[in-house]
Amino acid sequence: MPGGVSSPVRAFKSVGGQPVVFDRVKGPYAWDVDGNRFIDYVGSWGPAICGHAHPDVIAALQEALEKGTSFGAPCELENKLAEMVIEAVPSVEMVRFVNSGTEACMAVLRLMRAFTGRDKVIKFEGCYHGHADMFLVKAGSGVATLGLPDSPGVPRSTTANTLTAPYNDLEAVKELFAENPDAISGVILEPVVGNAGFITPEPGFLEGLREVTKENGALLVFDEVMTGFRISYGGAQSRFGVTPDLTTMGKVIGGGLPVGAYGGKAEIMSMVSPAGPMYQAGTLSGNPLAMTAGIKTLELLKQEGAYEKLEATTKRLITGIIDAAKGSGLSITGSSISAMFGFYLCEGPVRNFEEAKSADTERFGKLHNAMLERGIYLAPSAFEAGFTSLAHSDDDIEATLQAFRESFALIK
Numbered sequence: 001m002p003g004g005v006s007s008p009v010r011a012f013k014s015v016g017g018q019p020v021v022f023d024r025v026k027g028p029y030a031w032d033v034d035g036n037r038f039i040d041y042v043g044s045w046g047p048a049i050c051g052h053a054h055p056d057v058i059a060a061l062q063e064a065l066e067k068g069t070s071f072g073a074p075c076e077l078e079n080k081l082a083e084m085v086i087e088a089v090p091s092v093e094m095v096r097f098v099n100s101g102t103e104a105c106m107a108v109l110r111l112m113r114a115f116t117g118r119d120k121v122i123k124f125e126g127c128y129h130g131h132a133d134m135f136l137v138k139a140g141s142g143v144a145t146l147g148l149p150d151s152p153g154v155p156r157s158t159t160a161n162t163l164t165a166p167y168n169d170l171e172a173v174k175e176l177f178a179e180n181p182d183a184i185s186g187v188i189l190e191p192v193v194g195n196a197g198f199i200t201p202e203p204g205f206l207e208g209l210r211e212v213t214k215e216n217g218a219l220l221v222f223d224e225v226m227t228g229f230r231i232s233y234g235g236a237q238s239r240f241g242v243t244p245d246l247t248t249m250g251k252v253i254g255g256g257l258p259v260g261a262y263g264g265k266a267e268i269m270s271m272v273s274p275a276g277p278m279y280q281a282g283t284l285s286g287n288p289l290a291m292t293a294g295i296k297t298l299e300l301l302k303q304e305g306a307y308e309k310l311e312a313t314t315k316r317l318i319t320g321i322i323d324a325a326k327g328s329g330l331s332i333t334g335s336s337i338s339a340m341f342g343f344y345l346c347e348g349p350v351r352n353f354e355e356a357k358s359a360d361t362e363r364f365g366k367l368h369n370a371m372l373e374r375g376i377y378l379a380p381s382a383f384e385a386g387f388t389s390l391a392h393s394d395d396d397i398e399a400t401l402q403a404f405r406e407s408f409a410l411i412k
């Protein structure tokens, strides 16, 4: 396998050391093949919001498994999950299930173009929308981690239609619209950025994008693959009160199985085949196992107090991390919203990818190694958000903060 992994960031290239080979996961914990236990803040990169291998999810999956793994035909469970997503996410009136976030973003871009008849799209520096060609321009996640400004194999003709702006810079977006009249299909963004570290939208930024897209006859698309059902039950759009035209999802709605989805206004989604002419299909899309895990996960999240708990746990964690760093005389800036957090080893503020790049990545690598030695598994990159879950207890947080205190003291 290239680099010994199935997805690049897992290889620990940007933090050094050897990747940990997992054997099993449960609740907030992961065990490696040598039997070492880690408190996990990656959560399979987002899906494990109820904790790994939640007993209710596993039981539901076992039951579903008896009925078969894939139908390749309509199944009742798709309807149930679709109804749950539509009920929860303000922008979604119709939804199509796919198998990954990448697939969802790739399809939504085609839909943006099909609906508007325009080819260009605006994305933001440091935002990651999967690995489809036209998004590999100033992308975050592994692309940022590995310092690839772009990828070989991506034709220039494909990315010629991808325009980029700094995150939180509404004026730059307005300028792009002015320079490309009637040519931009829409704006796609992570409403809260988790692929360039953790960057929150400044007051007025999301609202401003809503306005400017509307004024220009373009679509606003929230990529909520990471933030969906994590920033709140209805995603970032619900939390911030800004409703996009289209939304992509993944991770949490698959409850740990491969899922993606895109949805939005019925008028736009009716363009999708077979309701409309825009082609998009998938052999395993809407398969009963992924739908089951998604439904059960959302049911658990719907229980009273779930998001209050996530918010409180995460706030306690990030406050403790910042205090611990400052206690060791280190520069740090960090924040959290709901079950997502991040910090940068620099003075801050960090409002966009350019500012994020001033973080001390070498020191982060040392921190990562020190934390790993103390049984804490953080994302192996300075440019990935952290994730908490309902399974992280106060004791887990305290143990984590103790490890941070020791590690910061070691690397200062």
Ligand SMILES: Cc1ncc(COP(=O)(O)O)c(C=O)c1O
Pocket (backbone or CB within 6 Å): 045, 099, 100, 101, 102, 103, 105, 128, 129, 130, 131, 141, 190, 194, 195, 223, 224, 225, 226, 250, 251, 260
């Ligand atoms: C915001 C966002 N969009 C899209 C993707 C791609 O999703 P997947 O890895 O499921 O293809 C990711 C993955 O991390 C993501 O965070």
